[in-house]
Amino acid sequence: MSKKLVLIDGNSIIYRAFFALPLLNNDKGVYTNAVYGFTTMLLRILEDEKPSHILVAFDAGKTTFRHQTYKEYKGGRQKTPPELSEQFPILKELLDAFNIPHYQLDQYEADDIIGTLATKGNEEKWDVTVISGDKDLLQLVSDNVTVKLTRKGISDVESYTPDYMVEKMEITPEQIIDLKALMGDNSDNIPGVPGVGQKTATKLIKQYQTVEAVYNHIDEISGKKLKENLSTHKDDAFMSKDLVTINRQSPIEITIDNIVYEGYEQNKVSSIFKDLGFQSLLSRLTGESEDEIEQNASLKEIDFTILDEVTPDIFTGEESLVVEMLSDSYHQAPIEGIAIANEKKAYFIPTEVAVKSKAFREWAENASQKKYVFDAKKTLVALLRQDIEIKGITFDMLLASYLLDPSENHHDIPAIGHRMGKTDVLFDEEIYGKGAKLKVPEQGVLSEHIARKTSLLYTIKDNMETNLKENEQYELYKELEMPLALILGEMEHTGVMVNVNRLEEMGAELKQRLDEIEKDVYELAGEKFNLNSPKQLGPILFDKLELPVIKKTKTGYSTAADVLEQLQDEHEIIPKLLLYRQLGKLQSTYIEGLLKVVNKESNKIHTRFNQALTQTGRLSSIDPNLQNIPIRLEEGRKIRQAFVPTKKDWIMFAADYSQIELRVLAHIAKDKKLIEAFQNDMDIHTRTAMEVFHVGEDEITSNMRRQAKAVNFGIVYGISDYGLSQSLRITRKEAKKFIERYLDSYPGVKTFMDEVVQEAKHKGYVTTLMNRRRYLPDITSRNFNKRSFAERTAMNTPIQGSAADIIKKAMIDLHEKLIDEKLEARMLLQVHDELILEAPKEEIDKLKQVVPAVMENTVELDVPLKVDYEYGDSWFDAK
Known part of the structure; x- marks a missing residue:
């Protein structure tokens, strides 16, 4: 069998992925765009190349042996953004999961590691492929070595062989060194010869073959200025040649024989994919381990009955209920089956039997009959589609699991059970398949699987409630998240009318x-x-x-x-x-x-609100995402014109919190200046500009206020000097000074940040005002980048999470108030800090009193909450 060696330039590919993809992060707030892009390419490489040997090479640090020749080598390069630096250790963990070796060597670059191994592979007549975005590596091309360069983004790759190089570039692989010696390389700060670009350098190398030969025939070269530049910068040309020459005999401690690749274990890779939120990549993994198959075949028998008729005697008044749907899009997806379980037994009820049954309907709509469910919102909407209004839900397994560990990606019933040591149920993927290949099995398999899940739900409900109480989160769960789930379900089912x-x-x-x-x-x-x-x-x-x-x-x-x-x-x-x-x-x-x-x-849109996704507790919206309609452009704002009331002579009413996160920051940090500014109803961005720029209010320019606004909200979101520099288009040095001046101006904020980080290190988590937890396992990590990210998360989570909790409580309070006041008005949407309602026009005066009063008094802070409102014939008119 022939040997296939693949060598990947780790730094080059992850940098390219970082800048090619938008700045993504998973539900833990960890940046993942570079790792995602790298992994996407890696899966394609493994599939296409089928390597027998593989290595990912990384640069070891800023200083290399080349700096001894030229101190300014790679000088002027921007410091690596922290949003990228944080992803290097994650990438290496992922490579470990793939069983792919990676290597770096002090004082040497990834190019040198790759060059040394590629040269050895070439000598052994192995089939070698090098993957990078750096043209310097083209000097390694030979009959046995192909260099594949990324062209556009990370998906477009160009393969270089000796023949292709001559055809495309008109030079041989060896002459890349001479070409770069003459033309230099701005990205690496290699000087070359001024005035000599690629076209001129190519012409000279085609004619004279090498840099040495160019200088041996310098008298023959036409063009006074060119000859003058070549003569003046001869030393630079030869130094540049040294700098671009890859060291093919680097003192590496590995050989091509000990970087064997024997494939990866799906479980290890799936686990890290789930942790990173790479759902789209999970479907590209194939098969399951033999251990899993063997384990899954040994499930204990379960006592359950398939009902062809529902009778009242099966209910005890305390049941778990599962309404099974294969698709997350529960506004359209069919119900595949329904099951209930209690202390006596489990029952599977075919959908058509349940929805036509008077006994089932009476039980479902009886508020005195306790029901334990997984995802109350989904259950409510699914049954409302069948004209069944379920009542009496007292436990939601999804919300309980989410509050206990919001960093966990998988909150389905089998996954929760397995985490609690209850493994007597298969994962949904094992029954229905994965990705687009979901398939409903025959009824025997389907009914048993749903019955097992329903029984598991009934069994572990008490333990989960106990855990919530031990964490002092039971009130958050029972008084906030549970009632909100049912309100959100009603809002989703109602939908928003579209013109x-x-x-x-x-x-x-x-x-x-x-x-x-x-x-x-x-x-x-x-x-x-x-x-x-x-x-x-x-x-x-x-x-x-x-x-x-x-x-x-x-x-x-x-x-x-x-x-x-x-x-x-x-x-x-x-x-x-x-x-x-x-x-x-x-x-x-x-x-x-x-x-x-x-x-x-x-003519309505029924979005879905994700209540158990973000680690801060914020709601998000999908299918479609109505929280993300752009409003910076007038044309974007006008899209809201299409969202109109359901009934004639009704209006849309929008109310939103003004700067709620900054008000929460003032309260939590107990900063006197911030509190004073809000209590005096002063424009907080103007106040910050006054503090940071040390000028009076009448001297503040619009640009000063804009910069102050950016740093105000940047602090809330844990912005780095890199992030602020990108936002304001200033240097990172200026951005760093800006942040320092802000913290000097608001010492309470600085003290809060220091104390919350120390508390997180002591406890391992941070909390919101309503005791929502976010765990930070990396807060004591020895890895600087991981620890830094966790520290920033510790600072901003109490602010963002508390703001999210406040608007959730406001929704519950407002829902109750609308009922108490016997108003027809109803909530339709929550968009960040804004609530959108629809109501009859005759209720406008009442809403103008009720809505702000409820929202502003839902919690008591050291600073007043402020609510602005508008109303009109469309959502656009209400803003």
């Missing part, structure tokens, strides 16, 4: 705007081209219009949004291009996206 015609009109208006902008851009460019193609746009902007080049990619000019934003004042074509992109996203993602999910019968 489909208005949405379609907006789509047509956007299409017309896009066509107009396209024509304007063509006129400014002097020719037609594909506005969505960076390959076509780059030459227009930087060659034809001669705009300053901000950033280059491996394939040409960068036309990313951040690049265009820096060029806004350089040419009138740039603002039009930015607007074109923004409007295009509105058209595709929101107009077309919303039209796809409107219920054709009711």
